[in-house]
Amino acid sequence: MPVLFRDLVSSVARLTGLHGEEARAVTEVAVIALARSVPEPGRGRLLAVLPGDMAAFLPLARPPSDRTDEDVVRELARLGRRAPAQARAEAMAVYASLCEHDPGLAGELDLPGGLAALFTRPRPAPAR
Numbered sequence: 220m221p222v223l224f225r226d227l228v229s230s231v232a233r234l235t236g237l238h239g240e241e242a243r244a245v246t247e248v249a250v251i252a253l254a255r256s257v258p259e260p261g262r263g264r265l266l267a268v269l270p271g272d273m274a275a276f277l278p279l280a281r282p283p284s285d286r287t288d289e290d291v292v293r294e295l296a297r298l299g300r301r302a303p304a305q306a307r308a309e310a311m312a313v314y315a316s317l318c319e320h321d322p323g324l325a326g327e328l329d330l331p332g333g334l335a336a337l338f339t340r341p342r343p344a345p346a347r
Contacts (some may be wrong), residue, residue: 222320224270230316235309247273248298249313253334256286261328268321288333307337314338 224246232242250269257265288307295306314337318324325338 221268221270222317224273227270227316227320230319231309231312234312234315237309245299245309246313246316248295249310252291252294252298252310253314256291256331256334257328258331261330264324264327268317268324286331286334288336291334291337310337311339
């Protein structure tokens with residue numbers, strides 16, 4: 220069953236200390252980067268757990284690429300205009316939030332390269 224987008228963003232906000240539009244944007248960018256990296260059938264499994272409105276609009280025209288966690292973090296840092304360490308922590312929060320909703324997800328994605336490293340739970344964000 221798909222996670223509700225507002226629940227996913229709320230979980231990301233709790234883990235990162237981000238709020239509103241910023242938490243939403245981080246969530247979207249991290250999910251897009253992940254979906255672009257996961258091969259089938261894992262990509263289909265990921266799309267099944269995403270909110271329907273989000274899954275329908277992911278830019279997935281190109282085939283998944285064999286990327287490492289560092290490749291994904293660089294993309295997230297560039298897209299989010301963040302330092303790599305911050306982009307990594309935020310990606311980990313998004314992926315941990317997905318796994319909170321669907322605990323078996325990470326094991327079923329057939330993650331390429333070192334992407335599994337991004338599926339470890341981040342430390343909670345300090346209060347802002």
